[in-house]
Amino acid sequence: AEVPVNWCPELGTVLANEEVIDGKSERGGFPVYRRPMKQWMLKITAYADRLLEDLDMLDWPDNVKEMQRNWIGKSEGAEVDFQVADMPDAAIRVYTTRPDTLFGCTYVVLAPEHPLVASLTTPDQEAAVTAYVEAAASKSDLERTETKSKTGVPTGALAVNPVSGERVPIWVADYVLGGYGTGAIMAVPGHDVRDHEFALKYHLPIVQVIAAAGDDSWDIQQEAFTETADTVVVNSESDLVSLNGMSAPDAKEKITA
Missing domain, CATH: 3.90.740.10 (Valyl/Leucyl/Isoleucyl-tRNA synthetase, editing domain)
Known part of the structure; x- marks a missing residue:
């Protein structure tokens, strides 16, 4: 799919949001631009129900499982x-x-x-x-x-x-x-x-x-x-x-x- 990404021409790569500070790359301080580019995408929304239900099967701390629920972010509308x-x-x-x-x-x-x-x-x-x-x-x-x-x-x-x-x-x-x-x-x-x-x-x-x-x-x-x-x-x-x-x-x- 074609989606907006953080593109750094100097580094020749796409950067994660956490790698961009004030419009520049964390490494090198090069300019970063939002640009639509074709990317491989995982449609995790198709698995939202299963991901949520299977959290109950995990022996994880409740606070960690709650963080996962919030990250999945299922909503109905x-x-x-x-x-x-x-x-x-x-x-x-x-x-x-x-x-x-x-x-x-x-x-x-x-x-x-x-x-x-x-x-x-x-x-x-x-x-x-x-x-x-x-x-x-x-x-x-x-x-x-x-x-x-x-x-x-x-x-x-x-x-x-x-x-x-x-x-x-x-x-x-x-x-x-x-x-x-x-x-x-x-x-x-x-x-x-x-x-x-x-x-x-x-x-x-x-x-x-x-x-x-x-x-x-x-x-x-x-x-x-x-x-x-x-x-x-x-x-x-x-x-x-x-x-x-x-x-x-x-x-x-x-x-x-």
């Missing part, structure tokens, strides 16, 4: 397509574990190496996006995800929320990794701390679609609501579907049916 506005042949596929929050998506984020970045960026944003993508190419995955202050740049293009029909801006941000999931996320700032911080920084809309049952006093503009117990879906209705008043599990089942 859904893939959702966001049509790019005014581009009939272009759609952005995202993976989410919270399809019940689709109405709360107020922007979409692409990894800098996402194949659609160049084609959907508008002319007035081309210079800014190109510069951002080039800067991201000198960072390792660890540097991109561990940085506390998230940065991004708008592409100028819009995506259509598939359930509400509303148009939402498409951004490029290096905290989204091209080799993880689909290389794109639907941002729900009302219910994700990272998305909330990004939305506040760049003045993007924040909408609450999950609330505590019987309590609507939460100030969603100040803090993301991340509780999952005893909650109901709110502000989630369109001509296509209504999830209002449902529990998160029921809403997930309905929206993915």
Whole structure:
């Protein structure tokens, strides 16, 4: 498969994330670039269930087995397509574990190496996006995800929320990794701390679609609501579907049916 890797021309090899420091190789201090290259890949996701189940057969310390479970990182969710506005042949596929929050998506984020970045960026944003993508190419995955202050740049293009029909801006941000999931996320700032911080920084809309049952006093503009117990879906209705008043599990089942 062709995936983004850390390529060091001087060393003539691909480096692990741990071998890249501040955009340079740990050995020799040579420049390292993120570049899509064909690699042999092991599809360990196909063995996720077996790997998890067989952990119980090992005589290992519990903390080590828990680390393995976290590393395997099994999750259950859904893939959702966001049509790019005014581009009939272009759609952005995202993976989410919270399809019940689709109405709360107020922007979409692409990894800098996402194949659609160049084609959907508008002319007035081309210079800014190109510069951002080039800067991201000198960072390792660890540097991109561990940085506390998230940065991004708008592409100028819009995506259509598939359930509400509303148009939402498409951004490029290096905290989204091209080799993880689909290389794109639907941002729900009302219910994700990272998305909330990004939305506040760049003045993007924040909408609450999950609330505590019987309590609507939460100030969603100040803090993301991340509780999952005893909650109901709110502000989630369109001509296509209504999830209002449902529990998160029921809403997930309905929206993915």
